[in-house]
Amino acid sequence: MRGQVPTLSVVLEAIRDRGTVSRVELTRATGLTGATITHAVRKLIQLRFVREAGQVSSGTGTPRRLLALVPEACHTVGIQFDRFRTVTVVLDLAGRVVGRRVDAGAGVRDPQTMTIALAENVNALLAETGIPRATVLGAGIVTYGPQDQEAGVLLTPQPTPAWEGYPLADELAAALGIPVLLENDATAAGLGHAGLGGARSSFATVYMAGGIGAGVMLDGRPYRGSSSNGVELGHISVDVTGAACGCGNVGCLENVAGPTAIVTRARADPALSARIDLDADTLTAFQRIGRAALAGDAEARDLVSASANALAIATVTLVNLFDVARVVLAGDAFADLGPLYREHTQRALARSSFIRAVHAVDVELSTQATDAAAIGGAVTVLRDLFESGRGRRARG
Amino acid sequence: MRGQVPTLSVVLEAIRDRGTVSRVELTRATGLTGATITHAVRKLIQLRFVREAGQVSSGTGTPRRLLALVPEACHTVGIQFDRFRTVTVVLDLAGRVVGRRVDAGAGVRDPQTMTIALAENVNALLAETGIPRATVLGAGIVTYGPQDQEAGVLLTPQPTPAWEGYPLADELAAALGIPVLLENDATAAGLGHAGLGGARSSFATVYMAGGIGAGVMLDGRPYRGSSSNGVELGHISVDVTGAACGCGNVGCLENVAGPTAIVTRARADPALSARIDLDADTLTAFQRIGRAALAGDAEARDLVSASANALAIATVTLVNLFDVARVVLAGDAFADLGPLYREHTQRALARSSFIRAVHAVDVELSTQATDAAAIGGAVTVLRDLFESGRGRRARG
Numbered sequence: 088m089r090g091q092v093p094t095l096s097v098v099l100e101a102i103r104d105r106g107t108v109s110r111v112e113l114t115r116a117t118g119l120t121g122a123t124i125t126h127a128v129r130k131l132i133q134l135r136f137v138r139e140a141g142q143v144s145s146g147t148g149t150p151r152r153l154l155a156l157v158p159e160a161c162h163t164v165g166i167q168f169d170r171f172r173t174v175t176v177v178l179d180l181a182g183r184v185v186g187r188r189v190d191a192g193a194g195v196r197d198p199q200t201m202t203i204a205l206a207e208n209v210n211a212l213l214a215e216t217g218i219p220r221a222t223v224l225g226a227g228i229v230t231y232g233p234q235d236q237e238a239g240v241l242l243t244p245q246p247t248p249a250w251e252g253y254p255l256a257d258e259l260a261a262a263l264g265i266p267v268l269l270e271n272d273a274t275a276a277g278l279g280h281a282g283l284g285g286a287r288s289s290f291a292t293v294y295m296a297g298g299i300g301a302g303v304m305l306d307g308r309p310y311r312g313s314s315s316n317g318v319e320l321g322h323i324s325v326d327v328t329g330a331a332c333g334c335g336n337v338g339c340l341e342n343v344a345g346p347t348a349i350v351t352r353a354r355a356d357p358a359l360s361a362r363i364d365l366d367a368d369t370l371t372a373f374q375r376i377g378r379a380a381l382a383g384d385a386e387a388r389d390l391v392s393a394s395a396n397a398l399a400i401a402t403v404t405l406v407n408l409f410d411v412a413r414v415v416l417a418g419d420a421f422a423d424l425g426p427l428y429r430e431h432t433q434r435a436l437a438r439s440s441f442i443r444a445v446h447a448v449d450v451e452l453s454t455q456a457t458d459a460a461a462i463g464g465a466v467t468v469l470r471d472l473f474e475s476g477r478g479r480r481a482r483g
Numbered sequence: 484m485r486g487q488v489p490t491l492s493v494v495l496e497a498i499r500d501r502g503t504v505s506r507v508e509l510t511r512a513t514g515l516t517g518a519t520i521t522h523a524v525r526k527l528i529q530l531r532f533v534r535e536a537g538q539v540s541s542g543t544g545t546p547r548r549l550l551a552l553v554p555e556a557c558h559t560v561g562i563q564f565d566r567f568r569t570v571t572v573v574l575d576l577a578g579r580v581v582g583r584r585v586d587a588g589a590g591v592r593d594p595q596t597m598t599i600a601l602a603e604n605v606n607a608l609l610a611e612t613g614i615p616r617a618t619v620l621g622a623g624i625v626t627y628g629p630q631d632q633e634a635g636v637l638l639t640p641q642p643t644p645a646w647e648g649y650p651l652a653d654e655l656a657a658a659l660g661i662p663v664l665l666e667n668d669a670t671a672a673g674l675g676h677a678g679l680g681g682a683r684s685s686f687a688t689v690y691m692a693g694g695i696g697a698g699v700m701l702d703g704r705p706y707r708g709s710s711s712n713g714v715e716l717g718h719i720s721v722d723v724t725g726a727a728c729g730c731g732n733v734g735c736l737e738n739v740a741g742p743t744a745i746v747t748r749a750r751a752d753p754a755l756s757a758r759i760d761l762d763a764d765t766l767t768a769f770q771r772i773g774r775a776a777l778a779g780d781a782e783a784r785d786l787v788s789a790s791a792n793a794l795a796i797a798t799v800t801l802v803n804l805f806d807v808a809r810v811v812l813a814g815d816a817f818a819d820l821g822p823l824y825r826e827h828t829q830r831a832l833a834r835s836s837f838i839r840a841v842h843a844v845d846v847e848l849s850t851q852a853t854d855a856a857a858i859g860g861a862v863t864v865l866r867d868l869f870e871s872g873r874g875r876r877a878r879g
């Protein structure tokens with residue numbers, strides 16, 4: 088189910104990281120053979136992703152020709168949405184975010200209406216940034232699961248029954264006139280954190296926005312499982328006596344620790360809801376509770392701590408099962424509260440992870456907590472391009 | 484961290500499955516190229532693992548030469564032990580168990596004494612079966628974790644402090660005069676279930692003997708994680724208000740559902756311990772409770788059901804995180820109770836797995852519940868041989 092990070096991605100990343108670079112330096116940097124580098128560079132020049140950039144002489148030998156990235160040669164779009172927010176980004180070939188906007192989430196809109204809105208967001212962003220449409224290779228649409236990624240279809244009746252089975256990727260591709268790939272939000276957040284190529288790194292991503300999910304990256308590639316619906320951290324049971332969940336399980340992490348659960352509890356507390364304005368969408372209300380907690384409100388702090396403790400316990404389970412040495416926290420719910428959750432999780436792992444005597448498990452907060460998943464959507468399109476013939480194909 | 488199943492394993496398995504077979508049929512059966520098959524067959528004949536076995540003419544063309552396995556060409560040993568039992572098996576090249584014995588577990592013996600006993604078990608088994616020592620390629624020693632598999636060392640002070648850091652693989656290799664590999668018991672049970680090559684299958688193994696563990700096989704290869712200490716199902720928390728565990732976590736599955744927990748509870752029940760003779764090692768006592776439950780003892784049944792329910796809930800977590808479509812139950816604790824645990828687990832997955840609307844998750848009981856882990860130890864040695872230069876190396 089898992090191959091190597093595609094050679095073109097590795098070479099492109101090495102060029103990107105170094106500014107200008109010779110073929111010999113690339114061989115050294117990537118560990119690939121000279122022949123493989125020559126072939127990859129020829130392909131990248133053909134695609135106009137890379138250009139010759141002068142030469143340097145190095146003592147006696149033949150002068151070495153230098154290569155440089157052409158960042159504006161192409162762009163990819165990433166769109167992450169849930170019920171509460173839509174984040175749209177455009178990345179250039181250097182992996183830089185060259186355009187970004189935040190819009191309303193799906194709410195209870197039907198999928199047709201939302202698809203039109205998603206396309207309008209992209210069109211507006213391209214117009215604002217002046218990015219030529221012809222340079223946009225495709226878009227990654229990123230949201231919750233379960234999904235049929237091959238078909239580009241959501242397999243859940245969220246937020247309304249009309250969404251289940253709606254051909255989201257195909258319809259968005261038709262509306263935008265570019266290929267579209269569907270990706271899981273937590274997996275995308277890992278891809279966004281790792282960037283293009285991802286330095287072949289291995290880590291788990293714990294993702295919290297409207298809901299809770301997770302992803303695992305192994306040597307720079309997402310763990311996929313049998314149907315690309317793995318690592319569903321939000322729906323593991325952390326309380327066997329807990330409430331039934333729509334997913335079929337009881338005491339699901341998401342219903343104990345997620346923004347919806349915390350906001351519901353806050354709204355049920357008359358004193359707390361008198362102090363904090365909770366008349367907003369769930370994610371905004373959650374962020375207000377978070378800011379109150381950080382400002383010293385004891386009841387808000389209790390709610391957030393309960394959430395952070397449950398998330399930390401579930402993260403210990405994730406680490407005990409996947410044996411990773413790094414955990415990254417990403418998602419809009421960590422925008423302000425990231426350091427608090429990071430601290431709870433790091434403490435729990437230091438105390439309770441099965442593997443702590445063998446190796447440390449470090450918890451870090453994504454520098455792009457809010458945007459990582461959208462960025463990952465854009466990264467997945469570029470990766471897919473390089474995997475042509477091997478990976479799954481975009482729809483449209 | 485994960486490559487392909489080695490070509491020699493794949494070819495050997497295809498020959499084994501078919502009795503006698505031509506090179507052309509092998510190409511068709513494996514999907515490998517003719518050149519790869521020719522190369523692999525030459526290597527296998529050189530190793531004397533495969534022989535020419537006559538030829539068949541097929542109409543007009545050149546007659547095809549047939550190949551057959553030489554099952555007695557080599558053997559590998561697998562040894563699984565915990566505190567309560569030691570199972571030793573010898574496999575021939577066809578993957579058949581040609582020798583087996585069961586001995587006492589480690590108890591509280593020191594590692595030096597136990598190593599001598601393990602070597603004596605192997606020597607006695609080889610003598611009983613008349614297998615020539617020169618045909619024994621190596622042994623896989625299989626037990627609980629955490630482990631440093633490269634170094635062949637246990638990283639836990641179980642069953643006595645002297646075990647922590649003891650060079651088990653090196654010492655056993657010295658005592659036996661053959662190379663020895665260290666493997667995790669639950670992972671080995673998966674390898675044993677899949678057999679050599681493993682038909683590139685993907686499934687999770689839930690393993691219960693003295694303790695509880697799990698393993699995940701992906702396309703015929705074990706999921707390893709960052710230090711080969713993943714999938715520690717016995718130490719995920721199923722009760723956040725539960726007792727502290729030596730591992731650092733609270734409410735660990737093993738302490739809620741494992742044989743030690745169930746036997747401790749049974750012994751605390753005067754009426755139950757008057758009905759069932761619990762004056763035995765924990766695994767034997769657990770099996771007696773199991774047989775009483777199956778015979779209709781209500782209290783025994785309650786204890787076993789509580790264990791089966793907790794195990795089922797943890798298995799839902801395992802499936803929600805790894806997204807597998809098959810779960811195999813293996814280990815001595817399932818010897819009699821396997822069907823009961825299978826039923827509980829299958830029911831929980833049908834009701835609660837996140838992915839059940841996308842694909843079924845089937846639970847099966849290993850046909851070798853007691854021996855799968857020991858068999859897997861023997862399988863891992865043969866695999867390692869074929870991975871020379873790529874996999875980890877046996878010690879000794």
